[in-house]
Amino acid sequence: MPLPFLTVDRAFDTSDRTPAQNQAALPFDDHDEWRRPYRPGPWRVGAAALLLLLGSFVLMATLIIAFAGALPGAGVCFALALLVIASALRLLRMGTWVSRHGLRRVGFFSTSTVEWGQAAALRTVQQPVRWLGLPRTVQGQALMLVRAVGEPLPLLTDHNADFLSRVEAFDRAADTIEAWGAQYGPVAAPTVPAASH
Secondary structure, three states, X not given: OOOHHHOOOHHHXXXXXXXXXXXXXXXXXXXXOOEOOOOOOHHHHHHHHHHHHHHHHHHHHHHHHHXXXXXXXXXXXXXXXXXXHHHHHHHHHOEEEEEOOEEEEEOOOOEEEEEHHHEEEEEEEEEEEEOOOOOOEEEEEEEEEEEOOOOOEEEEEOOOOOOOOOHHHHHXXXXXXXXXXXXXXXXEOOEOOOOOO
């Protein structure tokens, strides 16, 4: 079964391109379609795989319970399996998505979309960031979207499930999102250090 949210266009594969080419070109041909301009990290994919494995076990339990004749129990198990599978798929969709229309920050429970015209700046800052999304914080980097109205929106961190121990991938993703902002919005993309809290 194809999972389009796991794939990245061939244009994003920068291994055979010079740094100048990587900076000059946006990585997708169709800029109207919402895309995540980086690959999901191994932590995210591993957690989703474990959830899908758990979902398969719950589905097997559903069949066993149904064959035993306890249909209400089978219905509860089936609903639980669907919930686990939906959670795994949502986990894989989480992240920052871009198109010519703006930026979309997909979280587990909510999604926020900011049009490029509402963006004032994109900044990579040094600040405390959550480690794998847990309450524990460590010093790291975050790509922040400064909006013309409203609080700054964190887009990426170098310690989330996509970029933990993948500093080069974080830098490449931040540069790519900044390139989209430079192409379609009135955003600046300076890299400035923030004071440690």
